[in-house]
Amino acid sequence: MTTTADQESTVSARPGKRSETFTTAVAEKKLKTGSGSRDGAVRAGGLVAMIVGVVGAFVAYQLSLGYEDTRDSVSAQILATAFLALAVLGVGLYVAGALSQLMRLWLLRQVVESQERHDELVAALREGRS
Secondary structure, eight states: OHHHHHHHHHHHHOOOOOHHHHHHHHHHTTTTOOOOOTHHHHHHHHHHHHHHHHHHHHHHHHHHTTSSSSSHHHHHHHHHHHHHHHHHHHHHHHHHHHHHHHHHHHHHHHHHHHHHHHHHHHHHHHHHHH
Protein backbone atom coordinates (compact mmCIF):
# COMPACT_ATOMS: atom_id res chain seq x y z
CA MET A 1 0.00 0.00 0.00
CA THR A 2 1.56 3.27 -1.08
CA THR A 3 0.84 6.72 0.28
CA THR A 4 1.69 10.12 -1.01
CA ALA A 5 3.89 12.59 0.83
CA ASP A 6 0.87 14.84 1.33
CA GLN A 7 -1.05 12.11 3.17
CA GLU A 8 1.95 11.30 5.36
CA SER A 9 2.39 14.93 6.39
CA THR A 10 -1.33 15.21 7.19
CA VAL A 11 -1.23 12.11 9.37
CA SER A 12 1.90 13.17 11.24
CA ALA A 13 0.56 16.69 11.77
CA ARG A 14 -2.85 15.56 13.00
CA PRO A 15 -2.06 14.87 16.71
CA GLY A 16 -0.58 18.33 17.22
CA LYS A 17 -3.47 19.99 15.44
CA ARG A 18 -6.05 18.03 17.45
CA SER A 19 -4.30 18.99 20.67
CA GLU A 20 -4.26 22.65 19.71
CA THR A 21 -7.92 22.50 18.65
CA PHE A 22 -8.87 20.84 21.93
CA THR A 23 -6.94 23.41 24.00
CA THR A 24 -8.52 26.27 22.05
CA ALA A 25 -12.03 24.83 22.46
CA VAL A 26 -11.56 24.41 26.21
CA ALA A 27 -10.31 27.99 26.52
CA GLU A 28 -13.20 29.36 24.41
CA LYS A 29 -15.86 27.57 26.42
CA LYS A 30 -14.18 28.53 29.72
CA LEU A 31 -14.36 24.97 31.07
CA LYS A 32 -12.73 24.11 34.37
CA THR A 33 -9.52 22.21 33.60
CA GLY A 34 -7.86 21.94 37.01
CA SER A 35 -7.15 18.61 38.62
CA GLY A 36 -9.17 17.22 41.49
CA SER A 37 -8.51 18.55 44.95
CA ARG A 38 -7.16 15.27 46.26
CA ASP A 39 -5.62 13.64 43.19
CA GLY A 40 -2.14 15.01 43.76
CA ALA A 41 -2.21 14.16 47.44
CA VAL A 42 -3.46 10.63 46.76
CA ARG A 43 -0.76 10.01 44.16
CA ALA A 44 1.95 11.44 46.43
CA GLY A 45 0.68 9.38 49.37
CA GLY A 46 0.65 6.27 47.20
CA LEU A 47 4.21 6.91 46.06
CA VAL A 48 5.38 7.41 49.66
CA ALA A 49 3.57 4.26 50.80
CA MET A 50 5.21 2.26 48.00
CA ILE A 51 8.69 3.45 48.95
CA VAL A 52 8.18 3.01 52.70
CA GLY A 53 6.64 -0.41 52.19
CA VAL A 54 9.46 -1.76 50.03
CA VAL A 55 12.25 -0.29 52.16
CA GLY A 56 10.57 -1.40 55.41
CA ALA A 57 10.06 -4.93 54.10
CA PHE A 58 13.70 -5.17 53.05
CA VAL A 59 14.93 -3.90 56.44
CA ALA A 60 12.62 -6.24 58.38
CA TYR A 61 13.73 -9.19 56.28
CA GLN A 62 17.40 -8.34 56.79
CA LEU A 63 16.81 -8.11 60.54
CA SER A 64 15.10 -11.49 60.55
CA LEU A 65 18.22 -13.10 59.13
CA GLY A 66 20.22 -12.13 62.23
CA TYR A 67 17.87 -13.75 64.75
CA GLU A 68 18.65 -17.20 66.11
CA ASP A 69 15.27 -17.85 67.70
CA THR A 70 12.68 -18.82 65.10
CA ARG A 71 9.93 -16.93 66.93
CA ASP A 72 11.82 -13.65 66.51
CA SER A 73 12.55 -14.50 62.91
CA VAL A 74 8.90 -15.23 62.16
CA SER A 75 7.83 -11.98 63.84
CA ALA A 76 10.21 -10.00 61.64
CA GLN A 77 8.95 -11.81 58.55
CA ILE A 78 5.37 -10.94 59.51
CA LEU A 79 6.46 -7.31 59.80
CA ALA A 80 8.05 -7.58 56.34
CA THR A 81 4.77 -8.95 54.97
CA ALA A 82 2.88 -6.03 56.53
CA PHE A 83 5.27 -3.59 54.85
CA LEU A 84 4.71 -5.32 51.51
CA ALA A 85 0.97 -4.94 52.06
CA LEU A 86 1.59 -1.21 52.60
CA ALA A 87 3.49 -1.12 49.30
CA VAL A 88 0.56 -2.80 47.49
CA LEU A 89 -1.82 -0.26 49.06
CA GLY A 90 0.47 2.50 47.79
CA VAL A 91 0.32 1.08 44.27
CA GLY A 92 -3.48 1.05 44.47
CA LEU A 93 -3.61 4.66 45.62
CA TYR A 94 -1.20 5.80 42.93
CA VAL A 95 -3.09 3.99 40.17
CA ALA A 96 -6.42 5.34 41.44
CA GLY A 97 -5.08 8.89 41.37
CA ALA A 98 -3.64 8.46 37.88
CA LEU A 99 -6.85 6.92 36.53
CA SER A 100 -8.89 9.70 38.11
CA GLN A 101 -6.82 12.28 36.28
CA LEU A 102 -7.10 10.35 33.01
CA MET A 103 -10.86 9.97 33.34
CA ARG A 104 -11.23 13.67 34.11
CA LEU A 105 -9.39 14.53 30.88
CA TRP A 106 -11.47 12.00 28.93
CA LEU A 107 -14.70 13.47 30.31
CA LEU A 108 -13.56 16.99 29.44
CA ARG A 109 -12.87 15.83 25.89
CA GLN A 110 -16.32 14.26 25.69
CA VAL A 111 -17.95 17.50 26.88
CA VAL A 112 -16.06 19.58 24.33
CA GLU A 113 -16.91 17.22 21.45
CA SER A 114 -20.55 17.04 22.51
CA GLN A 115 -20.84 20.81 22.63
CA GLU A 116 -19.22 21.10 19.20
CA ARG A 117 -21.69 18.57 17.75
CA HIS A 118 -24.57 20.46 19.39
CA ASP A 119 -23.37 23.76 17.96
CA GLU A 120 -23.06 22.23 14.48
CA LEU A 121 -26.58 20.79 14.72
CA VAL A 122 -28.05 24.10 15.84
CA ALA A 123 -26.25 25.92 13.01
CA ALA A 124 -27.54 23.40 10.46
CA LEU A 125 -31.10 23.75 11.74
CA ARG A 126 -30.90 27.53 11.57
CA GLU A 127 -29.61 27.40 7.99
CA GLY A 128 -32.46 25.05 7.07
CA ARG A 129 -35.06 27.55 8.28
CA SER A 130 -33.63 30.50 6.35
